[in-house]
Amino acid sequence: MLLRARFVVGLSAAALVLAGCAGGESSGGGSSSDSGGSSEGEASSADVCESADGDGPKIGLAYDVGGRGDQSFNDSAYAGLKQVVTDLDGTCTEAEAQNGEDEAAREERLRQLAEAGHETIVAVGFIYGASVYTVAPDYPEVNFGIIDGAPPEGVDLLPNVANIGFAANQGSFLVGAAAALTTESDTIGFVGGLDIPLIQDFELGYVAGAEEVNPDVEIESQYLSQDDAAAGFENPSGGNTTATGMYDKGADVVFHAAGKSGLGVFDAAVTAGEGNWAIGVDSDQYLTASPEQQPRILTSMLKRVDVGVIEYVTGVADAAEGGEAPNGFVTYDLASDGVGYATSGDFLSQDVLDQLEELKQQIIDGDIKVPSAFE
Amino acid sequence: MSTVAGASAPGAAGPPQPVGAAPRRSSPRSMLWVWLLLGLLALASARVLSGADDIDSPGTLGAALTLAIPIALAGLGGLWSERAGVVNIGLEGMMILGTLGAGYYTFHFGVWAGLLGAMAFGAIGGLLHGTATVVFGVDHIVSGVAINIIAAGAAAFLAEVFFSGLPGGGPTQSPALPNAPSFDVPILSGAASDLATKDWFVVSDAASVVAALTTDMSAFTLLALAAFAGTYWVLWHTPFGLRLRSCGESPTAAETLGVNVYRYKMIAVTASGALAGFAGCYLAVVASSGYANGQTGGRGYIGLAAMIFGNWRPGGLLTGSLLFGYTDAARLRSGGESVHALLLVVAAGLLVFALWQLRRARAAHAIGFAVAGGVVLFWFLAADTIPSDFTQMTPFVATLLVLALFSQRLRMPAADGQRYRRGEAG
Numbered sequence: 001m002l003l004r005a006r007f008v009v010g011l012s013a014a015a016l017v018l019a020g021c022a023g024g025e026s027s028g029g030g031s032s033s034d035s036g037g038s039s040e041g042e043a044s045s046a047d048v049c050e051s052a053d054g055d056g057p058k059i060g061l062a063y064d065v066g067g068r069g070d071q072s073f074n075d076s077a078y079a080g081l082k083q084v085v086t087d088l089d090g091t092c093t094e095a096e097a098q099n100g101e102d103e104a105a106r107e108e109r110l111r112q113l114a115e116a117g118h119e120t121i122v123a124v125g126f127i128y129g130a131s132v133y134t135v136a137p138d139y140p141e142v143n144f145g146i147i148d149g150a151p152p153e154g155v156d157l158l159p160n161v162a163n164i165g166f167a168a169n170q171g172s173f174l175v176g177a178a179a180a181l182t183t184e185s186d187t188i189g190f191v192g193g194l195d196i197p198l199i200q201d202f203e204l205g206y207v208a209g210a211e212e213v214n215p216d217v218e219i220e221s222q223y224l225s226q227d228d229a230a231a232g233f234e235n236p237s238g239g240n241t242t243a244t245g246m247y248d249k250g251a252d253v254v255f256h257a258a259g260k261s262g263l264g265v266f267d268a269a270v271t272a273g274e275g276n277w278a279i280g281v282d283s284d285q286y287l288t289a290s291p292e293q294q295p296r297i298l299t300s301m302l303k304r305v306d307v308g309v310i311e312y313v314t315g316v317a318d319a320a321e322g323g324e325a326p327n328g329f330v331t332y333d334l335a336s337d338g339v340g341y342a343t344s345g346d347f348l349s350q351d352v353l354d355q356l357e358e359l360k361q362q363i364i365d366g367d368i369k370v371p372s373a374f375e
Numbered sequence: 376m377s378t379v380a381g382a383s384a385p386g387a388a389g390p391p392q393p394v395g396a397a398p399r400r401s402s403p404r405s406m407l408w409v410w411l412l413l414g415l416l417a418l419a420s421a422r423v424l425s426g427a428d429d430i431d432s433p434g435t436l437g438a439a440l441t442l443a444i445p446i447a448l449a450g451l452g453g454l455w456s457e458r459a460g461v462v463n464i465g466l467e468g469m470m471i472l473g474t475l476g477a478g479y480y481t482f483h484f485g486v487w488a489g490l491l492g493a494m495a496f497g498a499i500g501g502l503l504h505g506t507a508t509v510v511f512g513v514d515h516i517v518s519g520v521a522i523n524i525i526a527a528g529a530a531a532f533l534a535e536v537f538f539s540g541l542p543g544g545g546p547t548q549s550p551a552l553p554n555a556p557s558f559d560v561p562i563l564s565g566a567a568s569d570l571a572t573k574d575w576f577v578v579s580d581a582a583s584v585v586a587a588l589t590t591d592m593s594a595f596t597l598l599a600l601a602a603f604a605g606t607y608w609v610l611w612h613t614p615f616g617l618r619l620r621s622c623g624e625s626p627t628a629a630e631t632l633g634v635n636v637y638r639y640k641m642i643a644v645t646a647s648g649a650l651a652g653f654a655g656c657y658l659a660v661v662a663s664s665g666y667a668n669g670q671t672g673g674r675g676y677i678g679l680a681a682m683i684f685g686n687w688r689p690g691g692l693l694t695g696s697l698l699f700g701y702t703d704a705a706r707l708r709s710g711g712e713s714v715h716a717l718l719l720v721v722a723a724g725l726l727v728f729a730l731w732q733l734r735r736a737r738a739a740h741a742i743g744f745a746v747a748g749g750v751v752l753f754w755f756l757a758a759d760t761i762p763s764d765f766t767q768m769t770p771f772v773a774t775l776l777v778l779a780l781f782s783q784r785l786r787m788p789a790a791d792g793q794r795y796r797r798g799e800a801g
Binding site: 065066067069070071072195222223224225226228230231234235236237238239240241242245248249260263264267288289290292293 | 429432435438441442445535539540543545546547548550551658662663665667668669672673703704707708709710763767
């Protein structure tokens with residue numbers, strides 16, 4: 001008992017020390033708290049859920065960890081929410097996730113949103129898969145959309161749940177073509193996070209796109225990990241090592257689908273220097289890259305979470321006037337602008353852009369069939 | 376490879392003596408060069424025979440060093456702590472604090488302030504562990520695990536406070552950070568790099584090593600290597616080090632001789648935290664270019680394993696880290712191709728080992744190793760590449776293999792992990 005009491009004392013002492021240090025840091029770091037404050041200020045003045053008071057649909061948005069300000073998924077979801085709430089003259093509520101929270105916390109968040117009378121609830125991130133499928137049967141009148149969602153293994157689809165996906169293979173096809181049209185060495189690279197179908201889909205599209213425009217192109221492909229998500233997606237040093245290996249072997253464009261490990265790919269491109277490029281993923285990574293990295297980011301494969309939110313919420317609203325709300329697996333592709341490529345930095349020449357637009361049209365028309373890891 | 380040498384020169388690299396055992400050390404040190412040379416020869420042969428040029432290119436060797444240093448520094452932290460008798464499984468957590476400190480201070484005040492900040496953050500973790508284990512007598516494993524959990528949570532929370540809203544930063548990552556200064560050794564670097572591409576047996580391979588060590592050398596890497604030399608000198612060649620190690624071997628005996636055991640243990644664990652913080656800083660600033668949640672990825676634990684691998688000695692620890700870093704770099708850069716070529720090295724090693732066992736009249740062992748070597752050789756000849764499911768295991772398999780082959784007599788500090796109370800000396 002004594003030992004345990006001492007342990008508790010030790011832990012609380014630890015907590016105190018850390019709390020003290022935290023306080024000291026944030027008050028000491030003038031510049032960080034200043035800029036943090038100003039960005040929050042901007043956000044709240046433009047906060048659509050505070051100001052919207054229309055009598056259209058009530059929309060709930062449950063964020064993934066990080067919430068607004070992550071310059072990626074969550075921000076993109078908010079952009080979509082803002083647009084759709086304005087368009088449909090509705091109201092909305094946002095709910096933030098906590099770091100390291102458990103399944104029960106996510107379920108509770110969804111229940112609160114449902115109890116509060118929201119007709120449409122969008123959960124951002126595959127992490128909500130299990131909790132949505134647990135909660136949704138209790139609220140058959142509420143429509144749930146999960147960005148990147150999928151039912152847990154062994155669970156059937158539900159009529160009021162939509163798994164919102166994006167045709168990553170189509171977007172990757174276009175950046176693959178961009179890479180193959182840009183390369184001088186006829187060698188390009190792909191760095192994947194985890195060797196799973198979700199990521200293989202990027203690789204398949206990328207390879208197909210590159211070979212479509214340049215049959216001679218050689219493609220180096222490498223996954224950071226087979227089964228360890230941290231080693232795959234949160235491993236910038238691994239991404240750096242792998243991409244450096246590719247540049248050393250003559251590749252001059254490397255596309256990554258590896259989350260934060262991709263930051264290491266950008267570093268490798270900076271080290272490789274002039275004439276070498278990296279391609280970002282999910283969001284327009286040129287906009288969030290450091291000034292050093294920016295000149296090396298050729299383009300980014302865009303996964304338009306905002307489009308997903310807008311299309312899904314609009315679909316549900318339309319269904320209210322008769323018809324069926326989107327459910328099951330809903331995929332937004334090039335045709336619905338759910339995926340695309342970024343042009344920030346203007347590194348793609350007009351000639352390349354023209355060819356990409358042509359390819360895009362051919363995919364939309366069905367003249368080109370992009371292979372997928374899900375077939 | 377001083378620990379490895381112990382197998383072939385019985386008794387030479389035996390258990391570290393509590394009192395600085397200088398005279399017996401010449402043998403393992405000369406053996407180290409022999410082993411390094413043999414390793415280079417094996418790599419060169421494998422490169423020529425398999426055509427996998429990347430297995431010892433300057434790029435791979437440089438990446439190996441970059442990947443090895445964070446593990447080595449974490450292990451060095453563990454060494455300080457365990458030499459004073461405190462098991463430090465909280466290295467991972469202290470490393471996390473280090474990455475966070477590096478992210479915050481480097482962004483605001485530059486790389487050197489970032490290094491100090493990271494070490495200070497790590498040291499806070501170490502101080503915490505010391506307070507819990509030394510002052511309150513908490514079980515070392517319990518406290519260490521608690522620190523890992525607290526550090527991961529605190530870092531995730533503080534990262535949101537520190538980095539949200541900064542340009543290029545976000546709640547889970549810092550903005551891109553400036554890199555530590557790095558330099559090329561003039562003339563030597565260029566000459567060695569040229570030579571390395573010539574494809575000459577052994578000569579080019581040796582040049583690769585020189586090129587890796589003279590090109591784009593980070594100041595932090597040098598500092599880390601200096602920390603190893605410094606640790607060796609302080610712990611084994613000063614009265615302070617002797618007292619510190621005596622706390623890990625027999626604290627009660629140290630106490631009766633007038634050593635303030637609590638103080639030495641606290642100093643050791645705090646230094647341990649600072650070194651783990653340095654490891655985190657290296658990871659955030661040199662190996663990548665910013666803080667990101669979860670980027671330590673268990674390297675603290677691997678550092679601990681490297682320390683055990685190295686028999687609680689700096690040289691062995693560095694060797695273990697380099698082995699791990701090298702195999703990791705090889706598989707990350709060229710995956711199947713490089714790992715496939717390394718099979719040849721493994722097969723050769725096993726067959727040589729079989730011969731050696733035969734000479735020592737251990738027929739059963741010899742046959743076992745010969746069969747294993749034959750199987751690996753067959754695998755090399757039968758396949759052109761290694762499936763990626765296997766390449767990922769390479770660092771772990773390599774470590775296991777070396778441990779299994781060279782049956783070392785590992786000896787941890789005698790009082791490691793035991794609770795010590797003042798005044799209980801009989």
